[in-house]
Amino acid sequence: MTRPRVAVTGIGLVTPLGNDTATTWAALLGARSGVAPVAGFDASGFPVRIAAEVKGFDARAVIDDRKLLKYANRYHGFALAAAEEALRDAGVRPAATTATRWGCVVGSGMMGVDLGELQQVHRRAVVDGALQPARLLADGSLADPVAFCRSQTNAGLGLLVQRFGIAGYASSVHTACASGGQAIGTAAKLIRRGIADHVLAGGFDSMINPIGLAGFCLLGALSADNDAPERASRPFDATRNGFVLGEGAGFLILEAWTHAVARGARIYAELAGDGNSLSSYRITDSHPSGDGPIQAMRQGLADAGIAADAIDYLNAHGTSTLMNDRSECAAVHAVFGAHAGRIAVSSTKSLMGHLIAAAGAVEAGITALAVHHGTLPVNANLVERDPECDLDFICGTPRARPVRAALSNAFGFGGSNSCLVLRHPEADR
């Protein structure tokens, strides 16, 4: 029995570059940066005051259900809008007769209550920096059920399955910056196992709020180039000094190949392989040798049954931190040997920042578009080459190149590594 193939038939994106796929793709090809001073709140006192925010977004413009949106915070709105676009793009959506054959797998961000709710608890139930449980529990004003619902780890998943009527396998995963990639990998396996014909798969996140930005500032992980926001994210550049926080959502419609072909669907790419490994080294750093990402890329290739020299494009994790960028390049050299120099490479984080739990999903969507169009987006801001990062980076203008197969990497804090392999639907197998 041959394993079912998985087709990517729909893409939906809400990113710092645009609130839909077409706008995002056009901005990528035009090398327009989405990084700017933080506009969503007063970040003037923070060490880092720039970010890649989604701009002018209103979920109500896409999702006509005010009652549902009451339970959605900012990143849930991104997810609902990107998922709607992906379904519309695919030209297929769950119906009463197919709902149980639809799955949904999402990579979702870290959950908690927003600063307003935390300030409320602080005002009413905290003395000298410490919570007074009895005071909290006696205070009738502190238990807003809507805030509770929004703070649940699977709140975004719940909104998606409710909105779109998905009644099959449904799950929410979080492995930090690998979340979106791992969610799509898990989703593909549902089709391979035969328990779903279609899966709405993706990721969403926003940590551009006072607490989220604080967390990354404390770690010293972000570029503090507050005076040059558009230049701040420069993966693989010798002068890089940290990543830029982004936000958004990316969703794909994965579909059993035979279903997609039978209905004459446009297939962007085949999701041919999934590599998934654990670095087991340090929480935030990857091993300088590339150990961890090496296994993920090898597994992805083996899973896809693709020879290493059939890879034409790599959408790199490329965060613009010294540790990641060098480790990732070392991993590419270890996996591809002499072919490493023939792979065109770009990190689209150079323009849209790091979307954290959404990154792997958004970048998988971008990689599928690159495969489909045969056009490869740039690695912006790469001016001064780091000798330790010796790959064929796409600089200046996008590159026209037919792609037989491409990789999309996503590596997370905590050591999880995801590598998705996307093959051109007409590539020789």
Place this chain on the structure above:
Amino acid sequence: MSRRVVVTGSGALCAAGAHCADIWAAACAGHSALTTLSDWGASRRGGVVEIDARTLVEDRKLPKLLRRSDMYGLYAAARAIDDAGLIAYRDTLADRAVATFNDRTGVFVGAGGSAYQNQYDFFPLLDVAGDDLPTFGRELPATVNPMWLLRSLPNNVLCHVGIRFGFKGANACITNHSVSGLLAVSEAASAIRAGEVERAVAIGHDAPVEPQAVLYFERLGLLATECVRPFDAARSGSLLGDGAGALLLETAEGAAARGATVLGEILGSGCASEAGHLLAIREDGDGLARAMTAALDDAGLDAADVGMIVAHGNGTRRSDASEAAAIGSVFGAAAPPVTAFKWAFGHLIAAAGVVESVLALHALRAGVVPGIATLREVDPACAHLPVLSAAQAPRSDVALILSRGFAGMNVVLAVRAAHGGRLP
């Protein structure tokens, strides 16, 4: 090309004990470990682990980087790995074989954690900054622990099990409310079946017993005041419990080759959503019924093959009634003995399904379905369920374990017990 997946190690921790055998013994004795939470003002009850969490991890520096829930998860994982004799076995391998062993060992976690407490590290900053964001930003570096974000990562257990034991294979961290743990077991088993890994540790951990979570659950009318009475006519809600569970899974061939003691077999699983509101539950138990049917199909079993059911049985009015309806729709009037364990140590949320799977394997091996000790009068809506306050005997060596969670999530796992350390 499906491979058989067996359980060769288990670990668990909750209010009822820090060892699987102790938790099993307490459940059999009808002892509930739910207690009154002190210092919380008016009486609230829950299941708390009495052991200082920091003593549960070997590395003394680690507790600074972890939440309470993470330490529970790491503890349970270490117990399961130790119980399986896995590291002692790896120590016998040559270096090159060790690298392959590690690359082919997965880690699958169902993660919870004290979502609210974690943010309280910002209270001293709010003391200084109040509502003023520029001050919040300026005073931040001097006031909040620089490691705050890392301590808050939902995937900490995955990360640190990897670092501690060197496992580098396929992995997942599932954040899907109270089906997370059982889904982690299901995903681990699927990865082994599909040949992605040779073995994996599956862990569920959570620490929902914190004031803000209790407050929310209470306001939603989900909490009992005294005890949890699954399927009882007078049931009034659930109670939260802290804890963790872990199972070490591997291929049947691998376990046999290294002479491991087999506790049981993972036969199959099913997962279904009800596509409703976050807090909605369908009265007919539709999602749960479909998850049970999917698990039976996946396992190649008929309903009549099932010897016992470990119900979700959280003690809330709506969940228990719809769960009874779902069991009725799959098994008709011929359901096998049904039990539930949340009365004994509370609802462990993300950890619930794993700890309850550990207990299901104990029950099958012992040939005893423990009674629901708090059950006094079965709800007429659940009259078709074979539930008792006294022990029953399982009808076969196969059990279904049921987990349900917010957003209408339902996951069901089918397991078979091994006797004398071997598969039948």
